[in-house]
Amino acid sequence: MTRAGLGPVAGPGLRQDGSVRITVVSLLLAAIAALTGFGVANLDLFAPGRDTVPLLFSLAVVWLLFAAAVIALRGVRGRAVVVLILAGSIGIGAAAMIGPPNTSTDSARYAWDGIVANAGVSPYAYVPSDPRLDSLRPDWLFPAPQIGADGSARCVGERIQTVHRDGPDEVLCSALNRTSVPTIYPPAAELYFAGVRMVTGPGPAYWPLQLTGLLLSVGTTVMLLFGMRRRGIDLRRAALWAWCPLVASEAVTNSHVDLLGVVFTLAAVFLVTRERYWRGGIALGAAIATKLIPVIAAPALLRRQGWKVIVAAVVTFLVLYVPYVLTTGIGVLGYLPGYLTEEGYQDGTRFALVSLVAPGGAGVYVVAILLAGVAALTLWKTDPAQPWLGQLLMIGSTLIILSPRYPWYALLLVPFVALSGRWEWLVVPIALSIRMLVPSVQLTRVTLAVAVILIVAMAFRRAGPGAAERLLRWRPFRGRPPGRSA
Numbered sequence: 001m002t003r004a005g006l007g008p009v010a011g012p013g014l015r016q017d018g019s020v021r022i023t024v025v026s027l028l029l030a031a032i033a034a035l036t037g038f039g040v041a042n043l044d045l046f047a048p049g050r051d052t053v054p055l056l057f058s059l060a061v062v063w064l065l066f067a068a069a070v071i072a073l074r075g076v077r078g079r080a081v082v083v084l085i086l087a088g089s090i091g092i093g094a095a096a097m098i099g100p101p102n103t104s105t106d107s108a109r110y111a112w113d114g115i116v117a118n119a120g121v122s123p124y125a126y127v128p129s130d131p132r133l134d135s136l137r138p139d140w141l142f143p144a145p146q147i148g149a150d151g152s153a154r155c156v157g158e159r160i161q162t163v164h165r166d167g168p169d170e171v172l173c174s175a176l177n178r179t180s181v182p183t184i185y186p187p188a189a190e191l192y193f194a195g196v197r198m199v200t201g202p203g204p205a206y207w208p209l210q211l212t213g214l215l216l217s218v219g220t221t222v223m224l225l226f227g228m229r230r231r232g233i234d235l236r237r238a239a240l241w242a243w244c245p246l247v248a249s250e251a252v253t254n255s256h257v258d259l260l261g262v263v264f265t266l267a268a269v270f271l272v273t274r275e276r277y278w279r280g281g282i283a284l285g286a287a288i289a290t291k292l293i294p295v296i297a298a299p300a301l302l303r304r305q306g307w308k309v310i311v312a313a314v315v316t317f318l319v320l321y322v323p324y325v326l327t328t329g330i331g332v333l334g335y336l337p338g339y340l341t342e343e344g345y346q347d348g349t350r351f352a353l354v355s356l357v358a359p360g361g362a363g364v365y366v367v368a369i370l371l372a373g374v375a376a377l378t379l380w381k382t383d384p385a386q387p388w389l390g391q392l393l394m395i396g397s398t399l400i401i402l403s404p405r406y407p408w409y410a411l412l413l414v415p416f417v418a419l420s421g422r423w424e425w426l427v428v429p430i431a432l433s434i435r436m437l438v439p440s441v442q443l444t445r446v447t448l449a450v451a452v453i454l455i456v457a458m459a460f461r462r463a464g465p466g467a468a469e470r471l472l473r474w475r476p477f478r479g480r481p482p483g484r485s486a
Contacts, residue, residue: 028069
């Protein structure tokens, strides 16, 4: 490494500057871990009369610290980059395990589905409140109701809901958020849930999935580092995943299965770019069979030998579904149709920005046209050797157009932010996090509009003069030259 005429070995001033930057990054990472742990232990959405202001403030501060750490990392060179990225990934992720889930109870359903599957029962066969499953219920998921002075039963606990079964007098206390509906999760996710519970048994509460989430998130960091090194991409970009507050919160604390879909999707990308099309298709099929959402990562992988990727993905998807179809039939669809209706996707009420110009049912058609257009553009313009920029466009645009109220859907976006170095797309998960904490349509429209403006502005800034004219000519999407930093 040389600088301004220095020889191969940097002088004392440069070494001192590097040490200072390493110290600054280390302190910032420690602050992120400390604030993450404090938030998990003390702030949640389940307390009676909850106040979301502390959560919003904590969210803002941790994202600012994250941004400062990523900027400070630009001045670090050599092996220290990898050490800091891995240490931050492990340390922040471990801090995210300090307490139980604080913004979602989905992992309670994951645990229950795994317990049911390990008992030899299809998780699609019965709703969790079904009396035929009473012998399987652990106390931490289904605590006994408390009997009041008047003899009535009531459920107590921040994450505990009351479910009335055959009548108002038969009360079931449940930590699950939809105890009376079938599971919604595809078969690869169900195998994952069963695998975790096969190791730990039904007794431990939330930490087994949190630990698994930590291992998968750190594994994703390692995968990114290896993939970036092989392709000559600046390793410092991996910090955009490794230290991202969304990853700590939604992959570890709340243990969302979307992370497993990220792992398979990223594996598919690296396999396809190495011309392992069949293997890449298998990984993509497993990703789609985990949460369905990774299907939007597919168009960018189809420019070269796309038929192999499609065939392998479809076969893998079907093979994973067949055992459940044979035992449960159409029940494998679970709560998916009901979920789409509940979330407002069938009548268009969920689309925050699209509903401004196409309210109601018309929004569904506008969204379909927009998504088809983005997919076509991605397929047309993506460089098959560097598909991550096309995937960034496809995944990020889908999140903006659909505007889900759950930020963990944006986990799929983050590794492609890292690979492409387009940090501005991280405003999308920030906007979705705000939407979850403050369910205001007007605020959601403002935050998503800000995200769109920033993304478009940065795209033209990166493209330089004449960007509009070049966009109309065929040229594949390309990332920065590999040696440049994020």
